[in-house]
Amino acid sequence: MKITSVESLHADAGQRNFDFLKITTDAGLVGWSEYNESFGGPGVSAVIDRLAPSIIGKDPRAYEALVVLMFAIRRQSSGGIAQQAIGAIENALLDIKAKALGIPVYELLGGPVRDRIRLYWSHCGTYRLSWGADMQLPPLRTLDDVVKLGKEVAASGYTALKTNVFMLGGERPYLHSPGFARNLDRVGYPELNADRAVLSAMRDQLAAIREGAGKDIDILVDLNFNFKTEGFLKVARAIEPFDIFWVEIDTRDPRALHYIRSRTTIPVASCECLFGRRDYKAYFEQYAVDVAIIDTPWNGVAESVKIANMADVYEINVAPHNFYGHLATLMNAHFCAVVPNVRIMEIDPDRVPWYDDLVTSPPVVKDGHLHLPTAPGWGTDVNEAAVRAHPPRRR
Secondary structure (H helix, E strand, O other): OOEEEEEEEEEEOOOOEEEEEEEEEOOOOEEEEEEOOOOOOOOHHHHHHHHHHHOOOOOOOOHHHHHHHHHHHOHHHOOHHHHHHHHHHHHHHHHHHHHHHOOEHHHHOOOOOOOEEEEEEOOOOHHHHHOHHHHOOOOOOOHHHHHHHHHHHHHHOOOEEEEOOEEOOOOOOEEOOHHHOOOOOOOOOOOOOOOHHHHHHHHHHHHHHHHHHOOOOEEEEEOOOOOOHHHHHHHHHHHHHHOEEEEEOOOOOHHHHHHHHOOOOOOEEEOOOOOHHHHHHHHHHOOOOOEEEEOHHHHOHHHHHHHHHHHHHOOOEEEEOOOOOHHHHHHHHHHHHHOOOEOOEEEOOOOOOOHHHHEOOOOEEEOOEEEOOOOOEOOOOEOHHHHHHOOOOOO
């Protein structure tokens, strides 16, 4: 079996685009993966195109050998966009190999230790606040809206949710996201400090979520890169009374993260922007996290399993970074199926109306849990007709 072509496809997903990789073989088998150029990855498609000649004509089933080859070709610029391109190719190769054997990908990786995976409703309120019109979602503007959303989560069967920091009230409520240079005319940029107004808004928001969702829903809080060490610790201490499942913090300094973790009672999650075992190693050695978040489209599912196995040596849990489409959700499901130390899995229930159409078999979610597919490969393919019907928009 030989690889004959490597092709990227793109679809409108509301406030962003979804990106898919298609690898075709001379045996008629097609491998699919999902990657994303909207989250820290502009240019991934171009790197995939440059790597494609190194794998065309080769046997896709030898995915480890091809990954080693591509890494060597990009060794001087390893990580970042190069790793995202290699991860996208690795994931499509896994799909091909599993399909060739007639088995799900998780059987390639040792077989499942669980057949259903607990989910949390991610970006709870975030998309409705910032991109409601683009995604055709109900708007979120007030604390009353937050209470209603909490009730919606509880009624849906999910047992956990994750939210970001909202600045509500006034004429233009907004997502507090200075770490990504959003809303530059508002508080926080470029200093990244935790001002009193931000702390007060966070407390009010969490009180509203708890009022709506009830006492039995786990609440996760994502702070992204929006503060420095001092500010992360201030926010963590401010939200401790709300019985938080984890506080998610992005920082490039594992020692700073260990400092925060040692001074708050809330479990700390991080690492979603890291690449490969070498990047994660320092965070594990510093015992900087309770939960290491792994982006499997970026790293590749096979490499992600290796990262999770390394985390297990340090008694650290892992969780997949999964704010993508249905194909990535199923890729992450195969990862979660084989990794014993998975804590919980992310998913975005707030979606554009054509979300399900982009794949041939959407994931099966019941009572807040994803049930493993049993079909060969990832358990779904990309619906190319639907992708063409929703062409990407320039952002």
